[in-house]
Amino acid sequence: MALKDLVHAQTGYNYAFLDEGSKKEIRRKLLKAVALPGYQVPFGSREMPIGRGWGTGGLQITLALLGTGDRVKVIDQGTDASVNAVNIRRLIERTTPDVTTTLKTADATIIQTRHRIPEERLRADQTLVFQVPLPEPLRLVERQESQTRLMHASKNYSRMWVALYEEIVQHGQIARSSNYPVLVGGRYIMAPSPIPRWDIEKLNNSDHLSLFGAGREKRLYAVPPYTSVVPLAFEDYPFAIENFHGVHCMRCGSDSSYLDEIVADNGQKIFLCSDTAYCDERVANQQAAGNTGV
Numbered sequence: 001m002a003l004k005d006l007v008h009a010q011t012g013y014n015y016a017f018l019d020e021g022s023k024k025e026i027r028r029k030l031l032k033a034v035a036l037p038g039y040q041v042p043f044g045s046r047e048m049p050i051g052r053g054w055g056t057g058g059l060q061i062t063l064a065l066l067g068t069g070d071r072v073k074v075i076d077q078g079t080d081a082s083v084n085a086v087n088i089r090r091l092i093e094r095t096t097p098d099v100t101t102t103l104k105t106a107d108a109t110i111i112q113t114r115h116r117i118p119e120e121r122l123r124a125d126q127t128l129v130f131q132v133p134l135p136e137p138l139r140l141v142e143r144q145e146s147q148t149r150l151m152h153a154s155k156n157y158s159r160m161w162v163a164l165y166e167e168i169v170q171h172g173q174i175a176r177s178s179n180y181p182v183l184v185g186g187r188y189i190m191a192p193s194p195i196p197r198w199d200i201e202k203l204n205n206s207d208h209l210s211l212f213g214a215g216r217e218k219r220l221y222a223v224p225p226y227t228s229v230v231p232l233a234f235e236d237y238p239f240a241i242e243n244f245h246g247v248h249c250m251r252c253g254s255d256s257s258y259l260d261e262i263v264a265d266n267g268q269k270i271f272l273c274s275d276t277a278y279c280d281e282r283v284a285n286q287q288a289a290g291n292t293g294v
């Protein structure tokens with residue numbers, strides 16, 4: 001028997017995998033999330049054909065939104081080629097025949113992402129969907145859900161501020177490198193999912209809609225366009241992004257993108273763009289310019 005004989009066309013699945021009632025509920029909860037920026041809305045997270053913790057929250061949002069003519073891009077840590085991104089893209093392709101997938105950021109109407117925001121500024125007609133492992137930013141200072149909900153309801157964030165103060169006392173700075181807590185619309189403290197600090201600015205006053213889904217924790221939340229997203233910081237210990245001064249991408253030469261540090265075979269450290277589609281496009285443009293002698 002050959003392996004390809006075991007692969008059949010997917011039949012018997014609903015459009016976009018989820019049943020219509022589930023998708024409708026997710027869309028209703030998303031509307032509530034958009035109306036209350038940064039507020040975590042509980043939702044009935046469904047069983048998905050991937051494990052919880054592998055992006056089921058983001059995937060459910062994406063599937064609930066998809067319709068004829070949509071173009072979907074899926075990235076994982078900035079790359080379209082990781083196993084997780086490839087499998088999610090394949091599931092979307094198999095269950096939504098009138099939706100196309102793309103690797104180009106500018107071509108996509110919906111971008112599902114894990115741990116990064118694309119380098120290109122997203123437009124008003126694009127939606128960014130985040131896969132979120134831990135939606136509750138206060139979990140590190142309070143274990144009980146009933147208490148964190150009370151703290152959000154009364155905007156009582158003093159313990160969060162004390163935790164940040166203690167980080168400065170211990171480390172001389174606010175040490176967390178990703179999932180940096182932000183204040184959304186001047187009201188709710190929100191976990192931006194484990195994106196690097198570099199990406200926080202792209203959420204602030206953006207043209208695009210950002211949606212966040214945590215499947216295991218059964219929460220979704222949103223940052224609508226043109227909403228303030230401010231990282232928590234003290235006046236004398238301001239928020240700072242990762243520092244890439246003096247280094248650039250080995251492949252495309254970019255010195256203005258978020259770079260991954262990689263140790264080469266000879267032990268030397270090199271840097272590459274984390275956003276591989278951005279890097280590919282820069283390389284293609286440079287080659288085109290070279291070919292035409294520009």
Ligand SMILES: [Zn+2]
Nearest residue numbers: 249252273279
């Ligand atoms: Zn590059």
